[in-house]
Amino acid sequence: MATPGASVASTARDMLSVVESIRLSPVFAGRTEEMETLNAALARADAGEPQAFLIGGEAGVGKTRLLEEFLRGAEERGAMTAVGRCLELGTDGLPYHPFVTAARALTGNEAELEAVLPEFAPDAVSELWPWGLVDMDDTHPREGRSRLFELTAQAFERLAADRTVVLVLEDLHWADRSSRELLAYLYRSVHRTRLLIVATYRSDDVHRRHPLRPFLAELDRMRVVTRLDLRRLTREEVRAQLAGIRDLAEPEPALVARVFDRTDGNPFFVEELVSSGGDRLSESLRDLLLVRIEELPDHAQRVVRMAGEGGDLVEYGLLAAVTAMPEDELLDALRAAVAGCVLVPDVSCGRDAYRWRHALLREAVCDDLLPGERSRLNRRYAEALEGEPGLVPAEEFRTRVARHWHHARVAAKALPAVLAAAAEARGRHAFAEQHELLERALELWDEAPADVRAVVDWEDFGKAEAYPPAGGYVDLLAEKVIAARYAGEHERAYSAAKWALKLVDEEREPVRAAWFWLQRNRLVCDLGRGDGWKEISRARELLAGQPPSDVHAAVLASAAGWAMVHAPSADGLRTAEEAVALAVASGSDEQEINARVTAGVLRCLLGDHERGLSELLATRERAHELDDHLGVVRAGLNLSAELGALGRSAEAIEAAEAAAATAGRHGRGCTAAFALANKAEAQRSLGRWDDAEDTLARAADVVRSPLVRGAIALNRAALTLLRGHDEAAGTHLADARELIGTEASQPQVAIPLRAMDLELAGRRDDREEARRILSTALDEGFPPGQHRHAWPLLRIAAAHAVAEPDLLARLREAAAALPQDAPVWVAYARLTEAELARAEGASAPDAWAAAATAFEPLDRPYELALARHRWAEALLASGQRAAAAALLRQAYETADRMRAAPLRDELAQLAARAGIPLVQEPEAPTAEDDAFGLTAREREVLRLVAQGRTNRQIAEELFISPKTVSVHVSNVMAKLGVSTRGEAAYKARPVLEGR
Structure with missing residues (x-):
């Protein structure tokens, strides 16, 4: 078979420089x-x-x-x-x-x-x-x-x-x-x-x-x-197209009608029909397209038919090698194919090549080939590529060789080629394509000769998941399991793992069998068919007494991770520590860091907070030593989360910022954004809402992952809800659900989502919806470690008094089961208890006092303001006006500063009903104030009220907010003892006239 030399390539390039595609429709009709x-x-x-x-x-x-x-x-x-x-x-x-x-x-x-x-x-x-x-x-x-x-x-x-x-x-x-x-x-x-x-x-x-x-x-x-x-195209647009093709100012109406009726306005069919004279359109589209091919010279037809099996675009050098035609004859054939509008010169791939003018032409040519003819052509393509790999771009070589050998039906050649293409796809993170190629390899396995199967290189098989290859069909299944799982094909991965376990002798190969049981554990969870405990337990049984290995460390780390999520216990912690020891013994740094993080989190969940936090700090340093920046970030994120769970939000911010910085230095913008979302959550807890908004804006600047964007949307929903922007909060919640997708069902996401849904339903006074949300939350329960999300949900449910007696009892039961392992959760327990008492109709000032006292040292200003609000309300009910006034002013100052509009409005309304002024001016009253006790600012507001100004107009003139104007108006009316703005203006007329 002839191989084109430099002169051929040069000649082809010269031809490409002078041959242009003939466009049958120079006029762009319609569109x-x-x-x-x-x-x-x-x-x-x-x-x-x-x-x-x-x-x-x-x-x-x-x-x-x-x-x-x-x-x-x-x-x-x-x-x-x-x-x-x-x-x-x-x-x-x-x-x-x-x-x-x-x-x-x-x-x-x-x-x-x-x-x-x-x-x-x-x-x-x-x-x-x-x-x-x-x-x-x-x-x-x-x-x-x-x-x-x-x-x-x-x-x-x-x-x-x-x-x-x-x-x-x-x-x-x-x-x-x-x-x-x-x-x-x-x-x-x-x-x-x-x-x-x-x-x-x-x-x-x-x-x-x-x-x-x-x-x-x-x-x-x-x-x-x-x-x-x-x-x-419409009939008029077909007329314009025909005018361009025929170079006519006005095509004959009969021609337009005939072409439009027979092509139904498809532009490509119009071109083909006109080029065939308009009289050769058969019932078969394929026959119409083959007309163009049949009009070519014989040698050009031969080249075109060979080019069809080369793909949508075929390189000149490859075509020359496959056709084995003399250079002049090949170039003459290609020139004819280009002139006949079948092929088009193309240099987009960086070399001389030809593409089909339209895919339908290639499809017609390929469909016209005989089965044996197709196999022979594919064999010639495969042999040409193996003889000179440089004929095609390097990244396409293995895939194209595999394809041609497979279509040539030569299993001995196809199997190694398909496996090589699969390995390359894995290296490109193209797991879906790797999986499909492995499926083909499994089909070819029995067809390939034994000596071909014996020389397959298994060294890299299962490398990503520490699989111990033995060389054989089961190893292909192991690679298929990994590829399918990474590609999201969990059902197909699960089936492959099940089949492999039928083939593996568990007594002779316990480590390999344990590996497949570990994969089944993960896939069972992915598919929602269980919690994976049965599978991970079987893997542990198989490894009992076996020497240290990566598989053993991975199995124990997974068992510890299961305990962390489902049932934190001392046994789970011991398993994590054993996993650390096995990972160190087997030299698996990744599993060591993974197990150490799990151990640290388990210690925190079991109440050994200081030691758990120390473990996470040490693991972060160990990851630094190993230059494992992913481990550094994972340890830092978990450290931030556990600090936040203990109410140590300032420290949580530092840990999250450090994780974000590490991720940012390594170009991992989405991971950095996730850490910043954690930081914003901690800032929100501290009442630093403006800072939290700035942090989320920083995160949004670097995030691209839909999952992390969903986390940002969730944070924004919480902030906008606190500030009373209910419509915006609803939009953010919808965005969060869409972006997070199926992971929205995970407790750390599902519980906050329900809490915000519950708050919105309560504000709409939609009690039926609120009860539904609460019942669902209580039915599903709160897994270990989720009390940081559960306490706010219970507080919201009680605050909106949405529960009937049976649900109130369930609320109390759920609250009693939640941990109070840090001062912040002790305070939340007292706040929730006070809300429950209020929902049951009790005033309970002592309960509110206990909640406020618990929050005072915790740097939780919003929750403290909530407690002071209800405490003041309870004191007013018992006639303790002076103490209530002080609490109302403290809570109002906090709500106003944080722009917590719903709470601020409730405080203003309560103060107005009680006739308690919330805004006190620093200057002493003048003689004119004596009659009613109005401050200078209140007189200014009253003067504008008397002029008929609205609150917004008053705010614009005095450069204050409408909400502040509302508070001043409420104070004025309380001091004057009136109920309308007109009465206020009339009663204070002497004061206003005196000015």
């Missing part, structure tokens, strides 16, 4: 509305508002042409454009291929790339961004995938910071799953930048079971994505 929509989106992107579009339409309707016209205009306006195309490879899909091809389109801007991406360049260009950004050996695979997504979003955000970037991904119906997931991440996470993302797909290909269908459903739920569905 006025769509172009206006896209141009308007470009203008918004230019203004710094990122845009996201999804364009669907049937084959031939003009999606590519629309984008070509739009991109031409965008470039004229100074935008940087990058187009990536998906390849029709089915389960062989090249991971992230459309992003790689789009990145290549940016390689002409190396200086600009290096300026905005200094930590990425030159890798962003030379190492095939995006996966060149992440070192597989430097991080856990699943963490590496998250890191890859985050860095890609960050890269595009920076590129588009000062210059608009238009990213186009075509033919999404052929996209690999990893590309779809990365695109969804970009759609959700990129914000505050000049980026416009457009993806296209062929709608008539998306059948009921097509993998793109659930992706489209997911995008429909995103408010940030605009869908455009391209319709067929």
Whole structure:
């Protein structure tokens, strides 16, 4: 088989420089509305508002042409454009291929790339961004995938910071799953930048079971994505297209009518029909398309049929090797195919290549091949690639070889090629594609000769999960379990683990069997089919008496983690300590840090707080020593959480800030944002609400992960609710639920969500909804360690008096079961008890006094103000006016300073009803004040009231808030002993006239 030399490549390049694709429709007909929509989106992107579009339409309707016209205009306006195309490879899909091809389109801007991406360049260009950004050996695979997504979003955000970037991904119906997931991440996470993302797909290909269908459903739920569905052309638009094709000012009406009726306005079919003379349209679309092929010379037809099996785009050198034609004959054939509008020269891949003018042409050609012909052609492609790997881009080599050998039906060659492609997909964090390739390897296993199976390299199998390979079919199953779990295919991973356990002899291979039981433990939890205790217990039984190993350490660390979440106990702590010892003995640093963090948290949950916190601090230092920044951050986040759970919020802020700083130094913006969300929660506890808002704004600047954005939305919901912005709080809660997704059911999220829902229902006086929320919360209970979230929920439930007698009893029962292992929770217990007494109709000033006294030394100003409010209310009921007035003023000052509007309003209303002034002026009363005791500011307010001014108008004139005006008006009316503003003005007329 001939291999093209340098002269061939040079000749091809010369040909590419002079041969142009013949466009059958030089006139861009129709699409006025769509172009206006896209141009308007470009203008918004230019203004710094990122845009996201999804364009669907049937084959031939003009999606590519629309984008070509739009991109031409965008470039004229100074935008940087990058187009990536998906390849029709089915389960062989090249991971992230459309992003790689789009990145290549940016390689002409190396200086600009290096300026905005200094930590990425030159890798962003030379190492095939995006996966060149992440070192597989430097991080856990699943963490590496998250890191890859985050860095890609960050890269595009920076590129588009000062210059608009238009990213186009075509033919999404052929996209690999990893590309779809990365695109969804970009759609959700990129914000505050000049980026416009457009993806296209062929709608008539998306059948009921097509993998793109659930992706489209997911995008429909995103408010940030605009869908455009391209319709067929109207009769008038077909007339304009025909005018362009025929170079006629006005096509004959009969021709327009015939073409429109027979094509139904599909632009591609219009072109094909006109090019065939308009009389050769058969019932079969395939036959119509083959007309164009059959019109080519024989040698050109041969080249075109061979090119079909090469893919949507085939390199010139590869085609030359496969056809084995003399150079002049090949170039002449290609020239004919280009002139016949079948193939189009393409240099987007960085080398001479050809792509099909339309995918439908390739599909027709491939469908016309005989089965044996297809197998033979795929074998020739595979042999050509193995003979000269440089014929295709390096990142495509293994996948394309695997595909060709598989379609050639040569198992001896296909198995090692598929395994190599699977390993490469794993290295690119493309776990969905790795899993599909492993499925193919399992199918090929029995077909491949024994000597081929014997030489498979198992060294890296299961590396990410410390699997001990033995060499064989079970090892393929182990790798499949890992890949499927990382890809989110939990059901398929669970089935593979079950099958493997039927094949493994547990007596002869206890460690391998324990590994599979550990995977089943995780998958049972992921699938919601249990708590995983049975599976983890079986793994521990199998490892009893076995020497230290990574598997043993991982099993015990998981058992300790189970205890931490489900049933904190001394046995769980001993298991964690044993896991630490085994991890040290086996040299597993990752498992050591993991187990140490678990041990520290368990100590805190068991009441040994100081030792637990010391353990977490020591673990953070140990992670520093091991240069394990992920371990540093995990220890720091748990340290912050446990300090917060003890009410030591100031220390929690320091720990969260340190974790955020570490994550930030290593470019992990989303992890840093999560730590900042923890910090904001602690600031909110301390009453530093403005600081908390600033911290959340910092977090929002660096976050891209939907999960972390959900955590920020949850924090914002809590703040806006405290300040009385109920509508905004409801919006934030909805955003949090959407962004957090299924993890919203976890107790640390579900309980705060219910508490805020309960508060909103109480403010609406929707007692039925409030009872439903409370009943659900009590039915599900509060797992160990969740008392920090449970106490506020119980307090809210009692405060709104939503409970009937049986629910009040359940509230008391739930409160009695919650820990009071820190002063803050002792104070919350007293506050909740006082609220329960009030809900039952008791005044209970002593209970409120106890709650206020408990909160006074704790730096919890909001909760202290709550207690003082109700204490004052109880004192007023018993006639103790002076003491109540002091408490009301203290609580009001706090609520006003923190802008806690609901509490501030309740305090003002209570004070008004009691005739207690909340605002006291420092100056002594003048003689004119003696009659009514009005202060100078109150006289100013009264003067404006008498003039008929509203509270807002008074606030604007006196430069104070409307709420403060309301308080002054209430005080004035209380002092004057009147009930209306008119009465107040009339009764104080002597004072006003004296001025």
